[in-house]
Amino acid sequence: MSLLFSPIRLRGTELRNRLWIAPMCQYSCEAGDGVPGDWHLVHLSALARGGAGLVLTEAAAVSPEGRISPQDAGVWDDAQEAAWTRIVQVVHDLGGTIGVQLAHAGRKASTRRPWDRPQGSVPASEGGWTAVAPSAVAYPGYAEPEALTEQAVATVVEDFAAATARSVRAGFDVLEVHAAHGYLLHQFLSPLSNTRDDAWGGPLEHRARLLLDVVRAVRAEAGDRPVLVRLSGTDWTEGGWTIEDTAVVSRWAREAGADLIDVSSGGNVPARIATGPGYQVPLAGRVRDAGLVASAVGLITEAEQAEQVLAEGRADAVMIARAALRDPNTPLHWQQRLDGAAPWPAQYERAAV
Numbered sequence: 001m002s003l004l005f006s007p008i009r010l011r012g013t014e015l016r017n018r019l020w021i022a023p024m025c026q027y028s029c030e031a032g033d034g035v036p037g038d039w040h041l042v043h044l045s046a047l048a049r050g051g052a053g054l055v056l057t058e059a060a061a062v063s064p065e066g067r068i069s070p071q072d073a074g075v076w077d078d079a080q081e082a083a084w085t086r087i088v089q090v091v092h093d094l095g096g097t098i099g100v101q102l103a104h105a106g107r108k109a110s111t112r113r114p115w116d117r118p119q120g121s122v123p124a125s126e127g128g129w130t131a132v133a134p135s136a137v138a139y140p141g142y143a144e145p146e147a148l149t150e151q152a153v154a155t156v157v158e159d160f161a162a163a164t165a166r167s168v169r170a171g172f173d174v175l176e177v178h179a180a181h182g183y184l185l186h187q188f189l190s191p192l193s194n195t196r197d198d199a200w201g202g203p204l205e206h207r208a209r210l211l212l213d214v215v216r217a218v219r220a221e222a223g224d225r226p227v228l229v230r231l232s233g234t235d236w237t238e239g240g241w242t243i244e245d246t247a248v249v250s251r252w253a254r255e256a257g258a259d260l261i262d263v264s265s266g267g268n269v270p271a272r273i274a275t276g277p278g279y280q281v282p283l284a285g286r287v288r289d290a291g292l293v294a295s296a297v298g299l300i301t302e303a304e305q306a307e308q309v310l311a312e313g314r315a316d317a318v319m320i321a322r323a324a325l326r327d328p329n330t331p332l333h334w335q336q337r338l339d340g341a342a343p344w345p346a347q348y349e350r351a352a353v
């Protein structure tokens, strides 16, 4: 049996394989109420039926102001909790395992979804709001955010805790804290976006404080469910967040209760990134070398490539995003390719090749 399709145990949960679906925003809560609907149900259940060991939801905002766009999904109220409960139930009925990515967009909130024009911040007249951030430093091209007060920082931690409790009630198997891609927790981590001089800014211990408080809060509500933390391994920018910082903070996150570090990169400032096949795998390898359980993501598009990432000890699991949008059955195809057989649904067996 391939490594990719061997099971992995994270805390109290066994995942049937190590090929997972990365979080992907759908920007499709058309009513602007953060309630996931039929699109999300079909999208996530198709991915689960496609054979992945774990399907992660899109970034689900822990508060209204934490949404990237007005159409983002959320997990802060009863209607959202009920809608997620229905989706989780369907994924479970299909034999899948599903995690929620808990997120706060910080200074990158209140922006237009990718296919709406013009790009950039949504004005108040169109339902936008003032974004909050560690410091009043705008992401280039976006409106200037308001710096969070110390009281408001504490509220962010409470919002993550409450969203975790809702997620657990909705039946999610796994929780992921989104601390990558230049969203709020990454904004606190990076000196490029955090210029505070209080207990949440300055030295690494201070910049990491909000993330660690959030991980502890999520851990406390998560029971024995695995808690993953998505980090950007680097800002790809001189003077920014580095892979060395990532390795140190990953260890602190584990002490705070994280079970796996999901290593991505970038997003906090515009940067030139030399993308290519598996371009973020070395970052995951550095985190794993620091003693952490880690997953790799980013332009992993072939079965053999994914298997090699695991065989070379550079990650414990692999995530795919765009390949799974192209074909939600990608995990079944890859399993068939690597192991000669795959658990195709009986209804689809005649298509197995």
Ligand SMILES: Cc1cc2nc3c(=O)[nH]c(=O)nc-3n(C[C@H](O)[C@H](O)[C@H](O)COP(=O)(O)O)c2cc1C
Residues within 6 Å of the ligand: 022, 023, 024, 025, 026, 057, 058, 059, 101, 178, 180, 181, 230, 264, 297, 298, 299, 300, 319, 320, 321, 322, 323
């Ligand atoms: C449509 C789309 C939406 C995404 N939304 C999220 C998101 O909500 N949270 C996140 O952490 N990453 C998000 N990403 C990044 C993916 O999780 C993944 O890291 C990235 O696409 C690289 O993997 P790939 O080369 O397999 O696509 C998104 C990517 C795509 C294509």
